[in-house]
Amino acid sequence: MGKKNKKQKDAAAAAAGKRASTPPEYKELSKASKKEVMELATKLLEFCSKPIAPGPKEIEDFPEINSMVEKIRSIQTEATYTQPEREACIPAFIEWLNNSKVDTSAIEIENFQHVGYGIKATKDLKEMDPFVIVPRKIMITTDTARASGLDALIAEDKILQAMPSIVLALHLLCERRSTESFWKPYLDMLPSGYTTPLYFSPEELNLLKGSPAYKDCVNQYRNIARQYAYFYRVLQNHPAAAKLPIKDCFTYDDYRWAVSTVMTRQNQVPTPDGERLTFALIPLWDMCNHCNGTITTDYNVEEDCSECFALRDFTKGEQIMIFYGARSNAELLIHSGFVYPDNEWDRIAVKLGISKGDPLFDRKSDLLMKLGLEVSRSFFIHRGRVPLDPQILAFLRIFCMTDENLKDFQSAPLTEEKMESLGDVSTPVSIENEEKVWSFLETRSALLQKAYDTTAEEDEELLKSSDFNENQKLLICLRLCEKNVLLSAQTFARTMKEKLTMKENKD
Numbered sequence: 001m002g003k004k005n006k007k008q009k010d011a012a013a014a015a016a017g018k019r020a021s022t023p024p025e026y027k028e029l030s031k032a033s034k035k036e037v038m039e040l041a042t043k044l045l046e047f048c049s050k051p052i053a054p055g056p057k058e059i060e061d062f063p064e065i066n067s068m069v070e071k072i073r074s075i076q077t078e079a080t081y082t083q084p085e086r087e088a089c090i091p092a093f094i095e096w097l098n099n100s101k102v103d104t105s106a107i108e109i110e111n112f113q114h115v116g117y118g119i120k121a122t123k124d125l126k127e128m129d130p131f132v133i134v135p136r137k138i139m140i141t142t143d144t145a146r147a148s149g150l151d152a153l154i155a156e157d158k159i160l161q162a163m164p165s166i167v168l169a170l171h172l173l174c175e176r177r178s179t180e181s182f183w184k185p186y187l188d189m190l191p192s193g194y195t196t197p198l199y200f201s202p203e204e205l206n207l208l209k210g211s212p213a214y215k216d217c218v219n220q221y222r223n224i225a226r227q228y229a230y231f232y233r234v235l236q237n238h239p240a241a242a243k244l245p246i247k248d249c250f251t252y253d254d255y256r257w258a259v260s261t262v263m264t265r266q267n268q269v270p271t272p273d274g275e276r277l278t279f280a281l282i283p284l285w286d287m288c289n290h291c292n293g294t295i296t297t298d299y300n301v302e303e304d305c306s307e308c309f310a311l312r313d314f315t316k317g318e319q320i321m322i323f324y325g326a327r328s329n330a331e332l333l334i335h336s337g338f339v340y341p342d343n344e345w346d347r348i349a350v351k352l353g354i355s356k357g358d359p360l361f362d363r364k365s366d367l368l369m370k371l372g373l374e375v376s377r378s379f380f381i382h383r384g385r386v387p388l389d390p391q392i393l394a395f396l397r398i399f400c401m402t403d404e405n406l407k408d409f410q411s412a413p414l415t416e417e418k419m420e421s422l423g424d425v426s427t428p429v430s431i432e433n434e435e436k437v438w439s440f441l442e443t444r445s446a447l448l449q450k451a452y453d454t455t456a457e458e459d460e461e462l463l464k465s466s467d468f469n470e471n472q473k474l475l476i477c478l479r480l481c482e483k484n485v486l487l488s489a490q491t492f493a494r495t496m497k498e499k500l501t502m503k504e505n506k507d
């Protein structure tokens with residue numbers, strides 16, 4: 001066998017559950033390359049800091065930002081860190097957990113393919129049985145970031161003071177470049193890449209044409225590109241960054257990896273003094289994948305540990321999943337890099353507004369104000385039996401009011417109860433108003449479906465094909481879920497209209 005290179009040695013050490021002896025190598029960029037990256041970073045920072053008016057502009061400049069980022073990436077290829085192979089790192093991770101008194105007797109880590117690595121029950125669990133208890137001492141938090149040498153930079157930098165997630169991202173990168181890191185067995189277990197919007201190309205993202213999530217993905221990409229450019233310059237120039245291990249190897253790929261790691265895995269925990277909440281990476285807990293249910297993770301302040309309980313009974317051999325929270329599929333894609341077709345909490349944002357040209361604009365906006373609603377804003381249409389929540393229903397009823405409806409409604413004192421009745425499906429303003437509301441919803445839901453390039457049926461077919469990569473499949477899956485939400489809202493509105501007609505005919 002030939003001599004092993006540094007990367008092979010490190011991988012072998014990781015596989016044997018040992019620590020590598022020296023910091024992972026990277027090819028230092030030449031002076032000329034560094035200068036080129038600095039110039040590109042300056043340009044990128046300037047470009048991404050321009051204020052953008054909401055609307056089509058928000059997505060138009062994505063190809064240009066992406067092209068600057070790609071130029072930076074192409075210069076930095078060899079300076080980027082390579083994660084070890086995960087499977088080989090499981091034994092060292094479990095040993096590290098056990099050494100820190102984390103009981104892993106009820107679980108195992110396994111690759112569940114579609115959802116990535118996850119946690120498997122090694123014995124039957126009853127609902128509410130604790131299965132992962134993680135002490136604060138092994139978490140990665142903003143406090144451990146401060147203690148690790150980032151304190152001087154945090155003290156000087158307003159962005160770091162305001163954004164704990166960025167502190168965690170930089171902290172992760174510094175620890176990954178230090179072989180003596182206490183968290184090395186945990187860091188080695190992290191995925192090598194993600195499917196968050198930071199990994200989408202403009203061509204892939206075009207699949208979201210018509211979706212409100214398109215601009216959210218671009219905005220995330222722009223924000224992270226701006227942050228990268230900003231911190232690249234800070235790391236090169238700021239004296240407080242001089243001793244950080246990432247100073248000379250802060251690549252865009254490493255930054256998007258760190259940001260995605262934090263976005264997809266962070267949780268809130270109370271600060272040690274219990275005064276406020278802070279973000280933390282919680283080893284092992286963050287191996288749990290998501291399913292529908294209720295939140296079953298809590299912080300035990302007396303024991304100073306995070307406790308996670310089974311959200312239902314699990315049998316030996318089953319994957320134990322947890323509920324991440326009531327998020328739409330667009331939110332799951334943007335912040336966690338996946339789409340969950342069975343998502344009970346799926347919803348789609350729709351923009352609604354009263355036209356300034358409406359002769360009843362002032363009276364309608366007064367009424368909306370009393371409900372704490374703006375004249376123009378985004379609302380949600382929800383998946384499920386009742387797609388409208390009280391806010392959007394009240395808005396639509398006011399939006400559709402005639403002069404007479406307004407007079408009638410305002411003829412009696414506008415008590416809290418009366419205002420609340422606007423959001424209650426069982427208390428219509430008038431038959432005519434109700435007809436208008438459901439007709440509007442039916443038409444708007446149909447129009448919003450037409451804004452996409454494909455129909456739901458076409459998307460279903462596309463998803464069966466093997467011509468698409470993982471990113472493309474996720475994006476097609478998201479737009480299909482959104483269309484299904486819109487379609488069920490359209491059907492709901494039609495049914496409500498039909499019920500009204502039947503009632504009218506009966507009367």
Ligand SMILES: C[S@@+](CC[C@H](N)C(=O)[O-])C[C@H]1O[C@@H](n2cnc3c(N)ncnc32)[C@H](O)[C@@H]1O
Pocket residue numbers: 114115116117118190191264265286287288289290291336337338339340
């Ligand atoms: C907290 S981590 C869970 C562990 C992760 N699977 C891993 O391999 O490290 C969250 C990530 O797991 C994946 N994930 C979790 N639940 C999922 C689900 N229901 N469907 C698809 N992917 C899921 C997503 O990639 C998400 O960003």
